[in-house]
Amino acid sequence: MKDTMNTSDNIIRRAIDGVAPAEGAKERMKKNIYEKAQKAQKQEKKSVSSVRFWKIAMPVAACLCIAVIGAVKLIPTMGQNDPGKITISDNSEDNMQIASPFEEVSSAKVFEDRLGIQADAPKGAKNVAYNILSGNVAQVDFELGGHEYMLRASKSDEDLSGLYGDDKGTKKYDDAFNTQLKTIVIDGKDTYSLTWQKKGVFYTLVNTDGSSVSEMMSVLDVL
């Protein structure tokens, strides 16, 4: 069994499928499922009936207009996959309802040649990957000191961090490069993004797996 990784797919599947539930779990869960579903449906009916008619009449009318317009636009595309439904196809080629915004490139030189942007991982970084995001953002993913980092660079000053959470504040470190550390709370944890500017390019360094402020600053020092 010690050479598991040679047939790891089978062993992982067998292990998961072989987990033994407690006695009576099957019937107990089934009963709970029906009860929960019934409760959920009652709750849904309750919340709908409590809304006054005149409060929904206008939005309904607006939705009908949108639906008509949408139907007119969608009619030519009927028969194709509906992006609103879960359609996980076996065929990865026809599963791509949304094209990936990432274009993998070979090196940091491509950023310079195509985008006029200098961005690269620090020396000693592992698992370095270069991508161009949405055609105009350079992205370098790398691992350093046991943490995964993402460096993005763009000539636009939009927020490149891709982080969404409660803003806990921004601290400015210098004026020369307008270096700032932003703290965002995501799932109860402080997550950091460092931003700075250099030669007309806006940079963002992000870590989401628990890097400390000092670790982030250390990475910035070697970039």
Added chain:
Amino acid sequence: MARSELRADEGFDTFYERHWRRVYGICMTYMKNPADAEDCTEDVFVKVLTGNYEFTDELHEIKWLTVTAANLCKDRLRHWWNGKVSPIDEAAEIPAENSDSEYDDVISALRSLPEKHREVILMYYYTGLSTEEIALRLRVPASTARNRLRDARNKLKDILENDDL
């Protein structure tokens, strides 16, 4: 391909019969005890029962169930309540019971992986998603998905080959 029938109760019962153990197993790789795993399993099937999903075949069902179960478990683990679990509750952790003890260490190894590694292992080896599909779901570049998968395999290999386990 036969379309799964979920509208009639008989259809759901059959669907549940086919997949309950699989979903439970996936939830057990995330949750620390059978009670939480059962709770998450129930929530997955409630989604099926109350939703309007159409599956093209059994493989489609498995993929959907795997991803949904993983997401539900992750949400549950991140819930504020889990941040307030007292030490006494940690004692309620019960090791996975496996009908074949040969796989106990595999389940334990999966549980010990960081979440980002566990999810790619499940997506790739259990659900059969390609690295491109995994990258789309996780909203990361394909290269990142490949790196995570490689690191996850190496970590799993290290754990399983550790004689102390």
